[in-house]
Amino acid sequence: MRARIERLLDRLIHASAMERIAVSLAALFASIIVGAVLVFVSGGFASCRTGLDLAGWTFCYNPIQVYYELFLGALGHPLEGGWSPTNFNLATTLQQTTLLIFTGLSVAVAFRAGLFNIGTQGQLVVGALATAVTVVYAAAIVPGGFVGTVVLIPIGVLAGAVFGGLFGAIPGALKAYADANEVITTIMLNFVAVGITSTLLSWRFQDPDSSNPQTEPIPEYAEIPNLPFGFGGTMDFSTLALAFAVLLMIGIAWLLARTSFGYELRTSGVQPQAAAYGGVDDKRMVVSSMTLSGALGGIGGAFWVLMVHGRWLENVPDLGFDGIAVSILAGNNPLGVGASAFLFGILESGSQSIGTATDVPPELVGVLSGLIILFVAMPEFFRMIGARYLHVEPDEPVWADGGGTDDGGETDA
Amino acid sequence: MTDSGTGTIADGGRGVEHGDGTARTAGGDGGGDLAVHLDNITKRFPGVVANDRVDLRVERGTVHALLGENGAGKTTLMNVLYGLYQPEGGRVVVDGQERAFDSPRDAIDAGVGMIHQHFMLVDTMTVAENIALGNEPRKWFGLAVDRERIDREIRDLCDRYGFDVDPGATVADLSVGAQQRVEILKALYRGADVLILDEPTAVLTPQEVEGLYSVLEELTEQGKTIIFITHKLGEATHAADEITVLRDGESVGTVDPTATTQEELAEYMVGREVLLEADVEPRENGDVVLSTDDIVVEDEREVEVVSGIDLEVHSGEILGIAGVDGNGQGQLIEAITGLRTPDEGTITFDGEEVTDWSRRERIDAGMAYIPEDRHEQGLVMSFDLVENGVLGSQRSAEFANGGRIDWASVRDHTEDIIETYDVRPPDADADAVSLSGGNQQKFIVGREFERDPDLVVATHPTRGVDIGSTEFIHDRLLELREEGVAVLLVSSKLDEVQSLSDRLAVIYEGEFVDVTDPDEITEEELGLLMAGEHPSERHEPTDTVATGDRGDAE
Numbered sequence: 001m002r003a004r005i006e007r008l009l010d011r012l013i014h015a016s017a018m019e020r021i022a023v024s025l026a027a028l029f030a031s032i033i034v035g036a037v038l039v040f041v042s043g044g045f046a047s048c049r050t051g052l053d054l055a056g057w058t059f060c061y062n063p064i065q066v067y068y069e070l071f072l073g074a075l076g077h078p079l080e081g082g083w084s085p086t087n088f089n090l091a092t093t094l095q096q097t098t099l100l101i102f103t104g105l106s107v108a109v110a111f112r113a114g115l116f117n118i119g120t121q122g123q124l125v126v127g128a129l130a131t132a133v134t135v136v137y138a139a140a141i142v143p144g145g146f147v148g149t150v151v152l153i154p155i156g157v158l159a160g161a162v163f164g165g166l167f168g169a170i171p172g173a174l175k176a177y178a179d180a181n182e183v184i185t186t187i188m189l190n191f192v193a194v195g196i197t198s199t200l201l202s203w204r205f206q207d208p209d210s211s212n213p214q215t216e217p218i219p220e221y222a223e224i225p226n227l228p229f230g231f232g233g234t235m236d237f238s239t240l241a242l243a244f245a246v247l248l249m250i251g252i253a254w255l256l257a258r259t260s261f262g263y264e265l266r267t268s269g270v271q272p273q274a275a276a277y278g279g280v281d282d283k284r285m286v287v288s289s290m291t292l293s294g295a296l297g298g299i300g301g302a303f304w305v306l307m308v309h310g311r312w313l314e315n316v317p318d319l320g321f322d323g324i325a326v327s328i329l330a331g332n333n334p335l336g337v338g339a340s341a342f343l344f345g346i347l348e349s350g351s352q353s354i355g356t357a358t359d360v361p362p363e364l365v366g367v368l369s370g371l372i373i374l375f376v377a378m379p380e381f382f383r384m385i386g387a388r389y390l391h392v393e394p395d396e397p398v399w400a401d402g403g404g405t406d407d408g409g410e411t412d413a
Numbered sequence: 414m415t416d417s418g419t420g421t422i423a424d425g426g427r428g429v430e431h432g433d434g435t436a437r438t439a440g441g442d443g444g445g446d447l448a449v450h451l452d453n454i455t456k457r458f459p460g461v462v463a464n465d466r467v468d469l470r471v472e473r474g475t476v477h478a479l480l481g482e483n484g485a486g487k488t489t490l491m492n493v494l495y496g497l498y499q500p501e502g503g504r505v506v507v508d509g510q511e512r513a514f515d516s517p518r519d520a521i522d523a524g525v526g527m528i529h530q531h532f533m534l535v536d537t538m539t540v541a542e543n544i545a546l547g548n549e550p551r552k553w554f555g556l557a558v559d560r561e562r563i564d565r566e567i568r569d570l571c572d573r574y575g576f577d578v579d580p581g582a583t584v585a586d587l588s589v590g591a592q593q594r595v596e597i598l599k600a601l602y603r604g605a606d607v608l609i610l611d612e613p614t615a616v617l618t619p620q621e622v623e624g625l626y627s628v629l630e631e632l633t634e635q636g637k638t639i640i641f642i643t644h645k646l647g648e649a650t651h652a653a654d655e656i657t658v659l660r661d662g663e664s665v666g667t668v669d670p671t672a673t674t675q676e677e678l679a680e681y682m683v684g685r686e687v688l689l690e691a692d693v694e695p696r697e698n699g700d701v702v703l704s705t706d707d708i709v710v711e712d713e714r715e716v717e718v719v720s721g722i723d724l725e726v727h728s729g730e731i732l733g734i735a736g737v738d739g740n741g742q743g744q745l746i747e748a749i750t751g752l753r754t755p756d757e758g759t760i761t762f763d764g765e766e767v768t769d770w771s772r773r774e775r776i777d778a779g780m781a782y783i784p785e786d787r788h789e790q791g792l793v794m795s796f797d798l799v800e801n802g803v804l805g806s807q808r809s810a811e812f813a814n815g816g817r818i819d820w821a822s823v824r825d826h827t828e829d830i831i832e833t834y835d836v837r838p839p840d841a842d843a844d845a846v847s848l849s850g851g852n853q854q855k856f857i858v859g860r861e862f863e864r865d866p867d868l869v870v871a872t873h874p875t876r877g878v879d880i881g882s883t884e885f886i887h888d889r890l891l892e893l894r895e896e897g898v899a900v901l902l903v904s905s906k907l908d909e910v911q912s913l914s915d916r917l918a919v920i921y922e923g924e925f926v927d928v929t930d931p932d933e934i935t936e937e938e939l940g941l942l943m944a945g946e947h948p949s950e951r952h953e954p955t956d957t958v959a960t961g962d963r964g965d966a967e
Binding site: 384 | 430515518729752771777782784786790791792795800803804805807813816817818820856
């Protein structure tokens, strides 16, 4: 029995890329079956006017319709007539994907450095406010029109990155120089971020023309243009932004794999003592990797302002927290973050689609999303755990002269 | 097969007496009673034949040593016997019955137990809990663990084999030697008649090794059979009744330790003649490369562990530091290599004061360092050898250009190290964790020696390395010395520091108690110095400044 499990694990660990994709698809399919049963049965306990009558019970929800909306609704119903690629639902999906790539990368970079950054949310909130305020003030001294677009957007993104980075550097410095656990400090700094931004807002940056807690709007020409495809003005998505996110993703992957800094970061993440031996200044590495992580979160905030709302609002969505799940699902591999963020984008947008097209309560839709993430993440999780387990067990005696079992648990090895 | 029931068994070199072996064949049915017979075992891994038609016959009630270099196939063969690997060819016969073990569980059921070098114990649990784990006797219809029975059975075992282990003690509080006895007890508790010990002495102090030998003796007297894996000649000749030598996956033969010499055994292992002692030519000293002035280091608990050490290492000189582990040599080395800041004193390297330099700056200035702990420091276990090949050089101009690592040239460099230092398997894409300890060490040594250093700080450079490679590493160290590199050598192997060093410093409780010419001191005197006692007053060692003048203390 144990030997069989070990063989299975071994098979899973050495699966090729194609096999892993096939496994993920199978997991997705399995989650749909389980979820469908759940939806169907739940329908039996709901009350509705029309439903499927079976043996005296009325089943209100149609699982096929629910999943149809979840997946195809997220793309704007491509199988129905009159479909255009630039539709509202697809725009929502891709908008979420774009923002989650930034926050997912933020969490992933910290993870690879051996740090658990739960503070991406706070870094995003701070970066977003910095972006909005900087752009609003800079707009006063920068000419409008095309020049304004070209100047203000980079300034805005830079402001988000700088302030997000600085806010991320705080827990980094606290860990490096005061030995404060980054999990605790980043969680607490999320509250600090909310407090600081709302104080700053009421102190100076509140939009005088509005009773809602929000900043003045940035000029329309400072919003990220809907290029090169025309997702209309209300859709709040720009292909250009997505392209930037994807490029940044590739850039981070390159940074980790090819540069001295990336090498030192990964070494610190898996074996801090070996990093110190190899001449890495551990304190500086903690601060710089947290700064990079915070900057990525801040860029996420910048795009949230520049692409979605055109201003900073007090109720910032939980993009930073979702970034943790995105990163874990991607095995903390920067290149995996894209696919992982897209899945989260679909679930987000598809949930809205279910809400408008069916009577299924949002709580149940949340359960379906959760099931999908759980099922898709599990094979990767078992790969991670399995690699560790198999290293510890039968391989161990091979190190005839003593071997540690220190294993980074990387999934992209 | 040799009849182990007669006479004494002497260590080939030193004539140490082993207890008499009268009860060795306690099974009573004479010399032909084989507890284990591995017949023509062949085990292949992709690209290598780890065991090529190996034959092993182990008599009941004897200690059988399996001797060979790193990668000779010793552990693979034992993993076949323990059910971890399934052989491609050959038969496994235990107690006269042919067996096919699918897993260690099957092997345990057949009375074969294995004690790994790395103990599989849960630190926070008690000895009794660890021993019974997975085999707990139950009471109340299987609802509760019968703790009294466990304790009773363990006490019985301890009495029977003369072990001094408290079943109620927490494992974390035990010494390494005691933990090893717990592992042995665990195997006995599961009914093992044949015990496989994988490099059992690697983690033990010399006293604990002696303790282990007496445990082995007791076990064989009670009819148990021991197979023990080692690459150390002295151990094999001392403790074993018979020795089977493996080389390159093939069995070279089985010998009687009383009828052979260490030199002969070494030749069997390596396949050629081996010089067990390095040949050191005295040479003139060059300039001072490294010097320390009154170094004081406190450890994490603010206890002073290095108390004012002065030393000088000249170009073209090997300064050896001998001492029992834990006398401050580790902290001294860390202060020199830049992993720790000394609390007082200065360090000068190549004429510049480097006390405040970072580790990075010291690497760049030409300090190579073979660390004591290769698993935590020397290698990143989950990285492949290419990535490990650049550890420490990741920012040097040779491999990194404008912050970008040139992986192609790193790969070339890594392949050179692998070839020159005979790292096996010769696969640059293998993860460091998959290599055996000796090969990991060879790789680190290669990486550090090929850094083109001015100073090599080598702590236990041959720990866990087989004799063929040890000889090679020693030769390379002497070559570096010829080239004018300064070498600071710390080793717990007395013969190593003594034969390689030009000058030998003895450290005790954070101070040098003597600096001497290694040729003028006997091993006994050295042992006494390491224990903090002065065997004679001939060096008048009131002050312990290590200067360039051989053997003189200021």
